[in-house]
Amino acid sequence: MSKMDRRSFLRFGGLCVLGLGVLSGAEVLAEKQLKAAPASPALVGKKWAMVIDMKKCWEAGKGECRDCILACHRAHNVPDIANPKEEVKWIWTEPYEEVFLDQKQEYTAEGIQGKPFLVLCNHCDNPPCARVCPTKATFKREDGIVMMDYHRCIGCRFCMAACPFGARSFNFRDPRPLLPKLNPDFPTREMGVVEKCNFCAERLEAGALPLCVEACRQGALVFGDLEDGNSEVRTILRSRFTMRRRPELGTGPNVYYAI
Amino acid sequence: MLEKALMGGKRYWSWLILLLAMMSVGFRFYLLQLNQGLTITGMSRDVSWGLYIAQFTFLVGVAASAVMVVLPYYLHNVKAFGQITIFGEFLAVSSVIMCLLFVIVDLGKPMRLLNMLLYPTPNSILFWDVIVLSGYLLLNIVIGWNVLEAERKAVSPPDWVKPLVYVSIPWAVSIHTVTAFIYSGLPGRDYWLTALMAARFLASAFACGPALLILLLLIIKTLSKFDPGREAIQKLAQIVTYAMVISLFFVGLEFFTAFYSQVPGHMHSLAYLFAGLDGHGKLIPFMWAFAFLAIGALILLLNPRTRQQESTLKVACGAVFASLWLEKGLGLVVAGFIPNAFGEVAEYLPTAPEILIALGIWATGALILTVLYKVAVSVKEEVA
Numbered sequence A: 001m002s003k004m005d006r007r008s009f010l011r012f013g014g015l016c017v018l019g020l021g022v023l024s025g026a027e028v029l030a031e032k033q034l035k036a037a038p039a040s041p042a043l044v045g046k047k048w049a050m051v052i053d054m055k056k057c058w059e060a061g062k063g064e065c066r067d068c069i070l071a072c073h074r075a076h077n078v079p080d081i082a083n084p085k086e087e088v089k090w091i092w093t094e095p096y097e098e099v100f101l102d103q104k105q106e107y108t109a110e111g112i113q114g115k116p117f118l119v120l121c122n123h124c125d126n127p128p129c130a131r132v133c134p135t136k137a138t139f140k141r142e143d144g145i146v147m148m149d150y151h152r153c154i155g156c157r158f159c160m161a162a163c164p165f166g167a168r169s170f171n172f173r174d175p176r177p178l179l180p181k182l183n184p185d186f187p188t189r190e191m192g193v194v195e196k197c198n199f200c201a202e203r204l205e206a207g208a209l210p211l212c213v214e215a216c217r218q219g220a221l222v223f224g225d226l227e228d229g230n231s232e233v234r235t236i237l238r239s240r241f242t243m244r245r246r247p248e249l250g251t252g253p254n255v256y257y258a259i
Numbered sequence B: 001m002l003e004k005a006l007m008g009g010k011r012y013w014s015w016l017i018l019l020l021a022m023m024s025v026g027f028r029f030y031l032l033q034l035n036q037g038l039t040i041t042g043m044s045r046d047v048s049w050g051l052y053i054a055q056f057t058f059l060v061g062v063a064a065s066a067v068m069v070v071l072p073y074y075l076h077n078v079k080a081f082g083q084i085t086i087f088g089e090f091l092a093v094s095s096v097i098m099c100l101l102f103v104i105v106d107l108g109k110p111m112r113l114l115n116m117l118l119y120p121t122p123n124s125i126l127f128w129d130v131i132v133l134s135g136y137l138l139l140n141i142v143i144g145w146n147v148l149e150a151e152r153k154a155v156s157p158p159d160w161v162k163p164l165v166y167v168s169i170p171w172a173v174s175i176h177t178v179t180a181f182i183y184s185g186l187p188g189r190d191y192w193l194t195a196l197m198a199a200r201f202l203a204s205a206f207a208c209g210p211a212l213l214i215l216l217l218l219i220i221k222t223l224s225k226f227d228p229g230r231e232a233i234q235k236l237a238q239i240v241t242y243a244m245v246i247s248l249f250f251v252g253l254e255f256f257t258a259f260y261s262q263v264p265g266h267m268h269s270l271a272y273l274f275a276g277l278d279g280h281g282k283l284i285p286f287m288w289a290f291a292f293l294a295i296g297a298l299i300l301l302l303n304p305r306t307r308q309q310e311s312t313l314k315v316a317c318g319a320v321f322a323s324l325w326l327e328k329g330l331g332l333v334v335a336g337f338i339p340n341a342f343g344e345v346a347e348y349l350p351t352a353p354e355i356l357i358a359l360g361i362w363a364t365g366a367l368i369l370t371v372l373y374k375v376a377v378s379v380k381e382e383v384a
């Protein structure tokens, strides 16, 4: 069930309880149909994925550029927390050797030694985070996006133990006072829930690409549908050598790194 | 029967007041946690479970260990346990209540707890754990209470209690197995990803639960007219001995696989615990304390003379309990998160508020246990 469906359903239920009854329920349903009727601009895919060309990123940004990170964190109301223990992050960088732990060796090519690699949720094919969640607050959508319902999450952090990529953050304190600037168009989170990258599901719905993809002036991040043979991601995957993080664990990460 | 809990001497009441005081301190800090968030604990983005979940895990074991008195009595007719099954069952009741409290204080959004039942998710092990724990709690309350009531009236318990007892035996095994599955089914946490986990959990549970029960029974013996009997204590001591040997054997197996295979992922957590990793080693003293206590306990238990003598048996049981607490109630959970997904070591130690909240819950368990034991002992004194 998509997030929208669930929301409207909850609203429907809520109104009924309030005694406004069937009428309002019908209204909600009608409103939804109206929205769905005109050809929606939404981008649809069967299996969203991202290919990151780190070389492009370093060449232009000299390792200093943080455009994609800032754009994402601002837009999604990710708080600025200095304490690394409580940091909340959706997309950030880690050195090559730590991102690809299993590839760590003494004689790594100079070009990539210690270089920053972007990391984010991999929107895994077989996500252990969703498997362990006791409330379905983390769930996998039809289009492959691993989504979270911040209103349902009970903050048990089972998903954090289950994610082998360190992609999830917990709100150890109220994040709202720590927002550099509030974006009123995206919900803020409450203290006590887990959060992570959502592949910009809200933007896809409006027909836009994920913000990090758009924010990168070098075009280092490419987003698309893996099931579409003509998509840009598939074109790159056909022609370039790519790696994924910890494929041996069987989670099926959908973020690829072109080397 | 409950009225018996209200008739106690001065010592009884001062003990209860002490526990209530600890509970209120814990509660006071829990309010602080509700207000400020889990930031008041030592947990972090990397070590996202700590003392609370570790206590939960440890206490599920204590709860499950009731089966070690129930099973011999009901399935093997070990008469010596006839008088003490009730104490095993009541220990299980208070342990499960503590477990549930530890799950609740660990939640970031405790007021949404019911979401677990409103949106039942059979693929989540945590969901199953809450189900089996609640069931086990109910079973033990119903069984314990009815058996005791019957004893008081000097009749045999109602017929429907027996089947429940039989159900409670595999059920006890299930609670700790399911709890082990929380850990042993996660990709990328090499320290936990071992099929041995459930077996290890059960073995250590069957050592530390009965060890605690021995200590409790000996306390009861000095404080009341009820005597559990030497045979019962000695039988329990044998169980503790076997379970402790198996438990340490299992720990040894983990060491062998890790260090003979030399696979880094399998060595790292153990290395962190006992020797430190990348210059981090806050848990080293605790883990060596575990090792020494465990070996000391084993020496006292294996030697028939020290096992049979009450004074040394007490020391051995205390050492079993403390060592397994260090191993399971601290090291096991924390080390699973070390190193993190990026191979870095982020350390964890509980903070003072966290410890006080945990102590508050232990005090709650002790209070429930005291009241239940008081009732049971009064009935036994009355009947005798």
Ligand code: SF4
Residues within 6 Å of the ligand: A120, A121, A122, A123, A124, A127, A128, A129, A130, A146, A162, A163, A164, A165, A166, A167, A168, A196, A251
């Ligand atoms: S990267 Fe982690 S959080 Fe994202 S889908 Fe995979 S397991 Fe879940």
Ligand code: SF4
Residues within 6 Å of the ligand: A132, A133, A134, A135, A136, A137, A138, A148, A152, A153, A154, A155, A156, A157, A158, A159, A160, A193, A194
């Ligand atoms: S913390 Fe929230 S999203 Fe994660 S497993 Fe628990 S309920 Fe699910």
